[in-house]
Amino acid sequence: MMAYTVETGCIKQISVFLENKAGTLNEMLGVISGAGVNLLALCIADTTDFGIVRLIVAGHDVDKTLAALRAAGLIARETSIICLRVSHEPGAFARVLDLLADAGISIEYAYSFCRSTLEDALLIVRPSNLDLSLEVLGSNDVPLVTQRMVDEF
Amino acid sequence: MIYQPEIECMDRESMRELQGKRLVETVAWEYANVPLYRARMDEAGVKPQDIKGIDDLSKLPFTEKTDLRDEFPFGLLAAPRSEIVRIQGSSGTTGHPIVAGYTRGDVAVWQQMVARAMSAAGVTKDDIVQVAYGYGLFTGGLGAHQGATELGAMVIPMSAGNTQRQLMMMKELGTTVLCCTPSYAIYLGETAREMGLKPGVDLHLKSGCFGAEPWTEEMRQKLESLFEFDALDIYGLTEIAGPGVAFECMEKHGMHVNEDHVIVEVIDPKTGEQLPAGTPGELVFTTITKKGQPMIRYRTHDICTLDDSPCACGRSAIRMSRITGRTDDMLVIRGVNVFPSQIEGVLVGIEGVSPHYQLEVDRVNSTDTLAVNVELTEDMFSDTVSSVEAVRRKIAEQIKSVVGISAKINLVPPKSIPRSEGKAKRVIDKRNLH
Numbered sequence: 001m002m003a004y005t006v007e008t009g010c011i012k013q014i015s016v017f018l019e020n021k022a023g024t025l026n027e028m029l030g031v032i033s034g035a036g037v038n039l040l041a042l043c044i045a046d047t048t049d050f051g052i053v054r055l056i057v058a059g060h061d062v063d064k065t066l067a068a069l070r071a072a073g074l075i076a077r078e079t080s081i082i083c084l085r086v087s088h089e090p091g092a093f094a095r096v097l098d099l100l101a102d103a104g105i106s107i108e109y110a111y112s113f114c115r116s117t118l119e120d121a122l123l124i125v126r127p128s129n130l131d132l133s134l135e136v137l138g139s140n141d142v143p144l145v146t147q148r149m150v151d152e153f
Numbered sequence: 154m155i156y157q158p159e160i161e162c163m164d165r166e167s168m169r170e171l172q173g174k175r176l177v178e179t180v181a182w183e184y185a186n187v188p189l190y191r192a193r194m195d196e197a198g199v200k201p202q203d204i205k206g207i208d209d210l211s212k213l214p215f216t217e218k219t220d221l222r223d224e225f226p227f228g229l230l231a232a233p234r235s236e237i238v239r240i241q242g243s244s245g246t247t248g249h250p251i252v253a254g255y256t257r258g259d260v261a262v263w264q265q266m267v268a269r270a271m272s273a274a275g276v277t278k279d280d281i282v283q284v285a286y287g288y289g290l291f292t293g294g295l296g297a298h299q300g301a302t303e304l305g306a307m308v309i310p311m312s313a314g315n316t317q318r319q320l321m322m323m324k325e326l327g328t329t330v331l332c333c334t335p336s337y338a339i340y341l342g343e344t345a346r347e348m349g350l351k352p353g354v355d356l357h358l359k360s361g362c363f364g365a366e367p368w369t370e371e372m373r374q375k376l377e378s379l380f381e382f383d384a385l386d387i388y389g390l391t392e393i394a395g396p397g398v399a400f401e402c403m404e405k406h407g408m409h410v411n412e413d414h415v416i417v418e419v420i421d422p423k424t425g426e427q428l429p430a431g432t433p434g435e436l437v438f439t440t441i442t443k444k445g446q447p448m449i450r451y452r453t454h455d456i457c458t459l460d461d462s463p464c465a466c467g468r469s470a471i472r473m474s475r476i477t478g479r480t481d482d483m484l485v486i487r488g489v490n491v492f493p494s495q496i497e498g499v500l501v502g503i504e505g506v507s508p509h510y511q512l513e514v515d516r517v518n519s520t521d522t523l524a525v526n527v528e529l530t531e532d533m534f535s536d537t538v539s540s541v542e543a544v545r546r547k548i549a550e551q552i553k554s555v556v557g558i559s560a561k562i563n564l565v566p567p568k569s570i571p572r573s574e575g576k577a578k579r580v581i582d583k584r585n586l587h
């Protein structure tokens with residue numbers, strides 16, 4: 001059995017608010033590349049009125065990225081997120097989600113994070129209850145990607 | 154403390170009767186002595202004898218600020234010039250001055266109104282009242298001075314400015330009550346803190362009467378924490394008397410109007426119809442004891458709400474809210490009067506929401522639409538769509554409940570609402586109604 005905490009079991013994610021207007025995503029990407037930051041993963045959630053872009057960057061790039069985004073007049077926030085490591089086989093992800101659902105935890109959103117160097121699939125998950133999720137995943141020995149692993153990608 | 158309980162706590166019916174009687178006298182006096190108002194009544198087909206009581210008030214034509222400018226300086230005097238003992242005035246923001254003439258009786262009435270306000274703030278003959286309003290044509294200084302004198306308090310007529318000296322006198326003389334503008338009071342309080350003057354040790358203020366400019370509940374909290382006292386609002390305008398037209402009691406929940414001297418109405422600024430208590434509209438005053446320069450149905454263009462429910466302090470006088478805006482900014486959307494300041498009030502009241510907003514009014518398929526653009530702040534933002542939607546829903550629901558119409562809320566990036574000279578352009582009306 002593993003014991004995860006937010007420090008050991010989570011990775012950092014940056015969320016950015018974007019207006020639903022042509023060119024805003026491009027502009028944001030320009031700000032990030034202008035800061036010399038390499039994006040490791042990206043996911044866009046959009047509604048008819050606005051979008052939220054979620055980004056994963058290396059840990060040492062988080063502050064630099066936030067500062068660049070804010071300096072460009074964008075609303076950006078850092079959050080802690082869970083990154084599951086799931087084997088490439090049918091039903092593997094579903095089995096993990098079942099564990100969370102059994103504990104009454106719902107998933108706000110999820111997206112995948114592919115690294116060719118790894119055998120397993122990486123899935124980023126935003127559960128409704130972070131602490132409880134870490135406890136459930138830890139007691140079931142579900143492997144998680146740590147911030148240190150992300151930084152070494 | 155209630156200075157004149159027999160008047161301030163009079164039952165509403167008797168007060169209306171008294172107001173009616175005094176209105177009849179005032180209209181007859183004004184008609185006989187002020188050519189402009191006589192012409193206006195004639196034009197409206199109203200004779201003094203048509204005014205028999207308070208219910209006839211709505212038959213009377215309005216007086217406007219422009220009348221005071223056009224008739225400057227003495228065209229609106231109803232009493233002979235020899236009876237005028239005082240002139241007060243204001244420069245006005247447009248640079249055209251206006252003045253008001255007071256008879257000896259008018260000065261006494263004004264003084265009594267301020268005395269009631271100060272008494273509500275706990276002032277007695279044992280108090281030391283520091284007046285840091287400007288003395289001069291502006292009504293603040295002399296108004297506060299006379300009111301405190303009527304109560305027999307010791308007055309320190311400092312006038313405005315010279316902050317170090319104000320604080321030195323406050324400490325050395327043991328001032329117990331401060332009268333000035335709320336913004337200057339905050340400046341005094343902050344300077345006192347910087348100088349190391351502590352409430353309860355070096356300073357002994359128990360209350361303050363602050364007016365002559367609009368202020369907010371946040372400013373009250375700030376003032377009360379700076380001085381550890383009760384900060385009360387006092388309202389007035391030169392055209393009607395000066396400070397003391399209305400004042401807060403210790404309940405701090407609306408300002409009691411001195412209704413035996415002034416009739417207050419709230420009207421629909423578009424139609425001129427009287428509105429019931431509780432509905433925001435334009436504040437209108439009629440003086441009913443003034444002889445020098447009476448004002449009948451003077452339109453302030455200020456937005457306000459009246460409250461005629463009983464007050465816990467025991468006074469029966471109707472209460473007016475803080476001034477929440479100007480009619481000049483009013484929009485009519487789907488037949489509902491909407492004041493941008495109401496929407497600002499909603500936004501300021503929601504934690505984490507930025508007060509930077511812009512209203513976009515349009516007409517789509519012959520129906521008016523209102524969109525409120527609100528600048529997003531980091532406090533309002535999280536990584537999930539549902540939480541951002543929840544913020545939008547909350548803003549929309551509160552606007553609906555306060556203003557009475559549905560609005561579409563658009564969250565926009567910070568600093569994206571254009572600001573001209575620091576002030577945002579609040580309203581974009583695309584309807585071409587004119």
Ligand SMILES: [Zn+2]
Pocket residue numbers: 402403404409464465466467468
């Ligand atoms: Zn009261």
